[in-house]
Amino acid sequence: MIKAGTNPYPRKFFPKVALAAMIETLKSQGYTVIAPTLCRDVVKLRPITGSDEIARGVRDVQDGGHYRLEQGDEALFFDCAVGPDSAKAYFFPARQELFALDIERGRFVPHQSRVQTPKLALFGLRPCDLAAIRVQDRVFAGTEPAGRKQCEAELYYSRARAESLLIVVNCTRPGGTCFCDSMGSGPKAVEGFDVAMTELRSGFVMEAGSETGMSLLRDLPVRDPSPAELELADLKTDLASKHMGRTLDTRGIVELLDSNIEHPRWDKVAARCLSCGNCTMVCPTCFCSTVSDSSDLAVKRATRTRHWESCFTHRFSYTTTGPHRHTIRGRYRHWMRHKLGTWWEQFGTSGCVGCGRCITWCPVGIDLTEETAAIRDSSPKVEHEANFPLESEVTK
Numbered sequence: 001m002i003k004a005g006t007n008p009y010p011r012k013f014f015p016k017v018a019l020a021a022m023i024e025t026l027k028s029q030g031y032t033v034i035a036p037t038l039c040r041d042v043v044k045l046r047p048i049t050g051s052d053e054i055a056r057g058v059r060d061v062q063d064g065g066h067y068r069l070e071q072g073d074e075a076l077f078f079d080c081a082v083g084p085d086s087a088k089a090y091f092f093p094a095r096q097e098l099f100a101l102d103i104e105r106g107r108f109v110p111h112q113s114r115v116q117t118p119k120l121a122l123f124g125l126r127p128c129d130l131a132a133i134r135v136q137d138r139v140f141a142g143t144e145p146a147g148r149k150q151c152e153a154e155l156y157y158s159r160a161r162a163e164s165l166l167i168v169v170n171c172t173r174p175g176g177t178c179f180c181d182s183m184g185s186g187p188k189a190v191e192g193f194d195v196a197m198t199e200l201r202s203g204f205v206m207e208a209g210s211e212t213g214m215s216l217l218r219d220l221p222v223r224d225p226s227p228a229e230l231e232l233a234d235l236k237t238d239l240a241s242k243h244m245g246r247t248l249d250t251r252g253i254v255e256l257l258d259s260n261i262e263h264p265r266w267d268k269v270a271a272r273c274l275s276c277g278n279c280t281m282v283c284p285t286c287f288c289s290t291v292s293d294s295s296d297l298a299v300k301r302a303t304r305t306r307h308w309e310s311c312f313t314h315r316f317s318y319t320t321t322g323p324h325r326h327t328i329r330g331r332y333r334h335w336m337r338h339k340l341g342t343w344w345e346q347f348g349t350s351g352c353v354g355c356g357r358c359i360t361w362c363p364v365g366i367d368l369t370e371e372t373a374a375i376r377d378s379s380p381k382v383e384h385e386a387n388f389p390l391e392s393e394v395t396k
């Protein structure tokens with residue numbers, strides 16, 4: 001994959017009438033195509049068999065604790081911002097069997113059939129989701145500390161990522177809770193994709209970002225775009241960056257949060273927070289998991305399963321003396337400081353890509369951009385260094 005600003009591939013124009021052929025091409029190459037689909041009034045990423053299953057002609061209205069779909073422009077296939085799910089569930093499944101033991105004549109016999117990794121074409125990802133994949137790559141496929149061995153779940157992640165094709169659609173109409181522009185992760189993808197597309201009414205301006213993406217474009221009925229088409233595509237993404245639903249001032253944010261551990265705002269947010277964990281479940285970068293063991297009813301097979309866990313649960317911080325993060329105040333503070341601050345120390349990047357999901361899907365509409373602004377506004381002004389490089393400036 002190419003790096004930002006070094007793309008050697010020329011942009012192409014792809015007419016919408018050929019979208020069905022593109023899905024067929026991907027399927028013929030053995031890909032399971034995942035795209036935004038309409039599932040009971042919510043747009044979700046699901047496997048599709050044809051372009052008619054894409055959530056076409058709908059647009060979303062998003063705000064804190066609020067998500068609605070309404071009739072949109074029938075000519076547009078990708079007029080919704082992100083829904084509750086992301087690529088995360090496809091590389092890091094919510095439930096995953098790690099291993100099983102058969103109990104035969106009183107002895108445990110390993111029953112370890114390696115889970116098949118799918119060959120996925122993620123079609124219609126948003127630039128913030130692409131940034132989130134890069135964040136999770138550091139968590140699951142990172143090589144630090146040197147010589148670290150990957151566990152079975154991480155090996156699955158690495159295999160699925162290696163097989164995947166990432167087709168991004170640049171955002172031209174951000175959602176009400178989006179703030180990717182503040183985090184440098186959108187609304188236009190600049191690196192890390194196989195193909196990036198900007199939707200116009202008649203077709204897509206497309207850009208390959210890897211040799212695999214370029215080879216896909218060679219199989220499609222693309223043509224050179226006109227100067228007007230290129231100008232319109234650029235104008236649409238430029239306008240999107242000026243119309244974000246939210247903004248987050250990231251100047252000196254690590255030191256801002258570090259120096260406000262006892263701020264009274266944490267009590268205010270704790271009075272509203274239900275500690276339900278929705279924010280962590282929908283977040284495309286949250287990676288915590290736990291394991292549980294079970295046996296079948298005949299006690300013939302024991303299975304260890306890994307499943308997503310949330311730092312908002314009581315049991316999450318349980319140690320021999322009980323949970324050490326036993327207040328909601330402590331849990332919310334831990335989560336937000338990790339996302340925006342301590343993630344930098346751990347992984348050299350922000351843990352937040354500005355997708356806005358945690359705001360939309362919080363049942364009481366708690367908004368980390370609002371919480372950060374409230375802490376900043378009531379804190380003594382400090383000269384903030386730009387110690388928060390934009391996601392796109394961070395070298396891998």
Ligand code: SF4
Pocket residue numbers: 279282283284285286339351352353354355356357358359
């Ligand atoms: S913390 Fe919220 S806005 Fe940031 S990446 Fe996670 S869900 Fe998106």
Ligand code: SF4
Pocket residue numbers: 272273274275276277278279280312332358361362363364365366
């Ligand atoms: S911030 Fe919102 S989504 Fe997250 S745990 Fe609290 S109530 Fe649930």
